[in-house]
Each structure stands twice: as C-alpha cells, then as structure tokens.
Amino acid sequence: MLPLVLDSVNLLLSALLVGAMFCVWLVFNPSHLDASHYIILQQQGIRTLHPIMPGLGAVTVLITFASAVLARENKMRMSLLIGTAILFIISGVITRFANMPINAIVRGWNSAAPPDRWTALRDAWWRWHCWRLCSGLAGFVLLVIATLARR
16 A cells, blocks of 8 residues: 555656646746846746755655665566656756756846846756756656556
8 A cells, every 4th residue: 555655646746846847948948038037037936946846856756765665576666766766866966056056146136137148047057957857757757657567
C-alpha cells in the first residue's frame, strides 16, 4: 500500500513541479516583451514562485528516492526512479546556480529604467530555464514509465 501512496503523491507533486516549469515557459517567453513589461512580469514571477518551488522540488526528489528504495526488488523500476530523481536534481541545480542568481539581480531593477545589459541577462535566464524544463520533462516521463512498470 505504501508504494502505491508514494507513487500517487510523487506523480501529483512532480506534475505540479513540471507543470509550473511549463507554464513559466509559456508565460515568461521574453521574445515579444519590451524591457518594462519583461521586468514587471519577471519580478512578479519571482515573488510568487520563489517561496514554493524550491521546497516542492526538494520534496519531490525525496519522495522519488523513497519510491526507488521501495522498488529495489524491481531493478528496472528502481533505475527509472533514480534517473527521475537525478533529472529533477539537475533542474534544481540549474535553478539554484543559474536562474536564481539572475533573479536576484532582476529583483532590483526598475521597470521604468532598465539597465543596459538587461537583454543579456534575460537571454541567459531564458536559456537556462529551457534547459531546466527539458530536464524536468524528461524526469517526469521517466516517472510515468516507472509508475507504469509497477507490475
């Protein structure tokens, strides 16, 4: 019963995590935003997502590892779950060491007077976000496969 409960919670939390990454990809695409609108949108995203996303990611990784431990009798499923956790960790590392430092800078920007290098930071943030989304999506796919491989 515990493995089933963990699988259900894991699917829910990872769907929320990767779904949020996907929504950020849809909403925060900077290709058609001027500096003022980009700064306002990005600062709002930082304010709303930063408090919850790191914790959600950490809990999801822990539950994935717990599921892997419970699946140790099924080597394929255990391997898929470990791969899932690694991909989610990669997304977290990208967030922590690439996106969050840029967020800390953007937080202090004035939308009425963007800094000269705003496009360089915008583009770097976007590039790293696309990488973390790819990692998160790949992890989610592995999790779904691992869940289907329960038998």
